[in-house]
Amino acid sequence: RKEVEQDPGPFNVPEGATVAFNCTYSNSASQSFFWYRQDCRKEPKLLMSVYSSGNEDGRFTAQLNRASQYISLLIRDSKLSDSATYLCVVNTPNDYKLSFGAGTTVTVRA
């Protein structure tokens, strides 16, 4: 089983739509969870950390379900600038090493 698995998409949505996608992780002892955004041939950039109670940052909402070992990201009122690949990233217990999912591609069309 892969350490981090994501729905690859692509999700092709119109501006203003809501899009949501999930990620699952295999190590139940994982401690920290992140969503990163990556544009083509660029570095990953932190979108938001995911807290166990769920958290929101503007149009972005992240949820964590430790029992089922999945993380979700929801984007409301999609903008053209939200078009990117979203990476689910999990911290390996006992060190700072990160495990990445393969990414979910989102394309927002006018």
Add this chain to the structure above:
Amino acid sequence: EPEVTQTPSHQVTQMGQEVILRCVPISNHLYFYWYRQILGQKVEFLVSFYNNEISEKSEIFDDQFSVERPDGSNFTLKIRSTKLEDSAMYFCASPPDRLPDGYTFGSGTRLTVV
């Protein structure tokens, strides 16, 4: 916002040649990481470096790879004899002061082996 700086941004090299990729992490950070991303694939861990020593390395990080800290602020990733399959984006990363803050990645070096 603190930055992680990588040079060069793009390097083209012939198979079998040595390449050195450079990174200046966020200052005063003792931990430091190299990751790799082959085009179209996920980001993969290569090696972590703590206090001037390798603390962990992946299966990818074989004898062709080495990492050094030649001076107080710079880190290098050296590939001794490049192969075609080494073509990838190489990112260095500094960890956060607090884990929930997330890591900061450099802008990457795109290595093309021909």
